[in-house]
Amino acid sequence: MARPKKRFQQLIEEIDRTPWGPAEQALVAEAVALAVEVGDERLEYEARMRQTASANMGGATDVMLNSFAWCLAHHDADPQRFPADLDNGGADLMWQFKWMASSLRSSPAFSQEQIAAVLDDMEAHYRAAGLGLSGVLTARFEDAWDAGRMDDAEALRVQLEATPRDDHSHCDACGRSQVAGFYADTDRDDEAIQLVEEMIEGGFSCGEEPEHALSRALLPYLRAGRPAEAKTAHLRSYRLAKDNPDNLRIVANNIVFAAITGNEARALTMVEKHIAWLAHDGLNVDAHFAALAALAVALDRVTAAGHGDTPVRGADAPSLVPFFGAHDGPWSATDLAAAAWSAAERIGAAFDERDGTRGHARSLDRMRALATEQYDVPIRSDAFVAPTPSAAPVDADGWFERAMQLAQFGAEHETLDALPLALAVEDPDKRAQLLSMRLGILIALDRAEEALQLLPERIAALRAAGREEQAALEERLELATFGLNTPETTAALEEAISDAASLPAWSRGDLAISRAALHLQAGEADAALDLAEVAARSFAEAEDVRLSNTTTLLAISAVLSKGDLEPAITLLDRFLAQDDLSTGHRAQALQIRARVRGGTDSYVEGATDADEVCRLLAELGATRALGDAHLLAGALWEDAEEPEKAVSRYRLASRIAGEAGGDSTGVDFRLARAMLRVGDAEEAAELFGDVLQREEIAEVAAGSRAMTASMLARALGAAGEFGQAVGAHGYASELFGQAEEHADQAMSMTEQAKILARFDEQEDAIGLLEAAAEIVRRAPDAVGALTEVLHSLGQAYGGRGDARAFALFDEVAALAQQHEAGWLLADVTDSRGRALAELGRIDEAVAAALTAADGFAALGDLGSAGSSELFAGRVLAGNDRSADAVPVYRSAIEHAAGHPPLLQVAALELGNVFESLGRHGEAAEIRSHLES
Incomplete structure (x- = not known):
């Protein structure tokens, strides 16, 4: 039995260090099963005590009740062998008693008498064990409140408040949360808010706190006219829960x-x-x-x-x-x-x-x-999709027009959805056109076998329309004119084009545009343009405006494939000026121009085009294509430094993707990023968390998940959730490490260290920075990351008077000079000055700070220049050189003219320096000047 017992002990140790959740629950179940298999009730008791707590945290009430009952029976039978407290840092049996009455109360299947019996049994056990009654009163208070005996609940709350706390009282977080909920339920909103805010300010937390308390404060905050606090509480509560x-x-x-x-x-x-x-x-x-x-x-x-x-x-x-x-x-x-x-x-x-x-x-x-x-508390992470402004067609001819427009835009899936309704038209020529569209889409979707089965119907429709020559051509070429790209279809097209002189103009155009499309797929732009010209002439002769315009769009695509952006823009402008464009062709041309404008940094113009595409597609009911268009518009507005507009487009794209059953993960990442840029940090954090969770489930590559985790950390930091931000940065660094993206890994560790340093966790921060410095050297070409990490470590060393800082500053300065990074050179020089001051090397510190100030000023960054001079002035004044400090302070004030907070501090400090020098008039003057 030695081996199973050893495994059992390993399981117990693993359970005790594993967070609540499915992994921990599986370990507990394994431990219970192993103890039963071994036949050792003492081991089973250890496992089931943990199972009770695990089930409580996981919401498995039936498991919890059964497990607790088993443990209580064994404890009552032999308290020495089965002690109430296993001393493992988890809940003991008497603490677990508090969960039982609550669990029984949560189902009407249990009678009031059963609940009362559990409460009485709990009190008897507490008294027998010599425990305080705070925990018992808490359970009785919860029972009365939930049953609606509000007077009894209030009396018990008052009694509980007067009862000394003990080891079995609710923790500070749970106790405050519970009473806050009761206050909210009895319309004492101010008292509820006060308790919750005390809890948050005190940093109290527990298994489901502070998220439960925050959710209980939502309505009180709203009714108190505090919507900003309500929104923050909601976003944090929901994110945690x-x-x-x-x-x-x-x-x-x-x-x-x-x-x-x-x-x-x-x-x-x-x-x-x-x-x-x-x-x-x-x-x-x-x-x-x-x-x-x-x-x-x-x-x-x-x-x-x-x-x-x-x-x-x-x-x-x-x-x-x-x-x-x-x-x-x-x-x-x-x-x-x-x-x-x-x-x-x-x-x-x-x-x-x-x-x-x-x-x-x-x-x-x-x-x-x-x-x-x-x-009115706007939260912009979601939105309803606006209804399509145009009504659905009422007959087959209307659906024919809708399908044609959708096809001309290139909305393949929406076209397929519309075709069954459109194919009810009686006109055989229209049926032939619709069947041609279906064949082309099936080929584009790699459904050639299905297309081949449909081809006879298309040929029959052509013959019914009196187009015998086209029918014979397609009968001979099969799927060659519908985009099928094989050596056989290419050869067949070439042969047919060479013999096309006797064919009708429309058929000649059809052959030419079909071959031009294959040339374009193969990257043969010039050949595609030549045949597009042939097709254009043929369709003009056949007076087919629709296909003439389709040919023009193909020619524009060929020009773009050559990288000739200016000629393409000219062609697009000319094309969009035509008055014979269908809605579908206009939307397609606008979308192409939007992308081209984005590629030439004309972001606002491109975004405007994309917005117009969205309007036109909404008219056509092209839902999936509309989502893609909103995504394009959002990306262009984001590039145009208009994140506010990007947010509205992205959220619509996300909603459309979700309603269509698609994957909105990529859109939601963009939406969260845009939200962060406009300052909606809490909403961004929630959405980044959702995206990361989806990526975990989908087993997305580690590098991609790392980027999401990094953005989540940034959002959490911006939202003031620094503890969670540290964890997110740590997770990002692990993932970047798995992906062997060393520069990004080091940067995540650096951001983590900065937060730790902010809260005076200096040893941990320096340890992280040292590790980051080793990692970032594996990516020497990532100069930005290298300098950031080394500079941050140097600053951390410098702040402690550690001379190792200077070698790092030298390395950063050399890289700054090599890459002509003037601002970085000034910044690291400033850091050098501050480190020298820590070591008491005053003259060198002042000289470095003033050199940094000159560097900043030469680059036009007067605020940073003033900050360096302010530091130099402080060093001088703090080392009995007040007279030397005066001109330095004056220069700092001059540079701080456009930076009011810096100006105020510098002026106040200079006034103090004048006072120390006995120059009271100048002190008064500088202070009065500041006040004015």
Whole structure:
């Protein structure tokens, strides 16, 4: 048995160092199974004690109840062999008692008598063990509050407040959060906010805190007229809670917040993302009640916003039938709202019948009353897709026009969707055109076999239209004129072109444009242009405006493939000036011009073109193509330094991709980046986190995930979430290391070190920088990263008076001179001055600082020049050389003229220097000048 027991001990050690989650749960299950297999109840007790805690954190209520009951029975039978506290740093048996009553209360399947018995048993065990009763009172308070016995709950809260805390009291985070929730539920919003803010300011945290407390403060913040704090609390709470199904209540609170703050699209997205959580824990029915009420509120708001017909993705899952009942087809927002209210009412009635109160009915009344509350707190990570401004065609001829326009733009999938309706036209010539489009799209989508089966229908339509010669040509060439690119089709086209003199003009044009397209695919632009000219003449002779314009677009593509951007722009401008363009051709030409303008740094003009493409595609109902067009517009506005406009385009592109069942990961990365640029750091952090999670699931390459993690870290830092930012930078550096991207790895470590240094974790910061310096030297060509890392390490050394700084400064200065980086040279010279000052080398420090100031000033950076001079003045004044400091301060003030904070500090310090010199009049003068 030695080997299994050794494995068991390894499992226990691994469990105790593994964070809560699926990996930890699997380890616990393995430990329990191994202990049972060994037949050692003492080992099983160790495993099951951990299983109770694991199940509590993971929302597996049935597992938790069974595990706890087994452990309690064994403890009661033999307390010596099965002690209440295993002293492993986890929850002991008496602490776990607090979870039991709450778990029983969470399901109406357990009677009030059973809950009371557990509470009494808990108190008996606490008294027998000589423990304080704070934990017992907490459990009784929770029971009374949840049952709707509000007077009893208030009395117990007061008693709890007067009871001394002990080792089995709720932690500071949980205690404050719980009482804050009670205050909010009893309309004491100010007191609720105060408790939550005390918790946040004190840095208190626990398993589901601070995210639960923050979610409880959302409505109080809104009602107190503090929307900015509410938004920050929501974004942080949801970001921390959204990955654990046991946080269903927390997410429910956040869904309600989104719904009543004008963020209905976001609320719908959250509903779709988390609706499956209803089936996660079958015994946590009280959480189901809260979530169903939140869903109902949110979906009512979606309906009120005009999107009641929107399908709610995921709501038709079989696991949700017990909640909503059977339904024919996808649930709409309106229908699901009604079903959610009904389910919440049914569950609430069961609870109230058990409890003999109307506590849950009261909760539903409060939720329904939210229909009269509305707050404006914009969150821009999601949006509804604007409805298509044009109505759908009403007959086959209308669908024919729609399909033609879609095909002329190149919207392949939308064209295929429209074709079945369009093919109901009676005109055989129109049918022939539609079948030609379908054949071309099938070839483009690599569905040649399907196209070959369709070809006889196309030939039959041509003959019905009286176009015998074209029918015979296609019968002979098969798929050659529809884009199939094989040696055989190319040879067949060449032969047909050489014998084309006797064919009708349209057929000659068809052969020429087909071969020109293959030349273009092969990179043979000149040959494509030659044949495009032949095609253009032929279609002009045949008076086919549509294909004449198609040929022009092909010729423009050939010109672009040669890199001739200016001639291409001229052709595009001339083409767009025509008055015979279809909507599809105009949109296609505008999209090409938008890309060309982006490639020539005319970003605003390109973005304007892309916006017009979006408008035209919306008219055509080209949904998928519309998403791509919004993405293009967003990218161009971002390049044009207009991130605000980019955000609106990206979020529409993301929503379109999501509604079409596509992958919006790449769009969401761009959206989050644009949000960060406009200062929406909290929203950006949430979205970057989502993107990273999707990339992890999809097993995206480490380097790509590293970039996302790095951006997440930046967003967290900008949002003031420095602890999480450190972790994200650390994860990014690990991923960059896996990808062997050494420069980026070193930069992530450097950013991590900067945050640590900011909070006086100097030893850890220097250790990271030293490691980063070793790594970055593996990428000597990445000069920017090399200088940044070495400079940062030098500054860290210099701040501690460590002479190793100077060799690093020398290396950075040499690189700056080599690459003519004047600003970096001035900056590292400034750093040298500060390090010299730490070592007491005053003259050298001042000289270096003034040299740095001259360097900054020569480059026009007067603010940095003034900062260096301010430092030099301080060094002089602090070393009994106040008279020498005066002209340095005066120069700093002169350079700081455009930088008010620097100017104020320099003037105030100069006034103090004058006072120390007895020059009181000058001190007063400089101060009065500052005040004026």
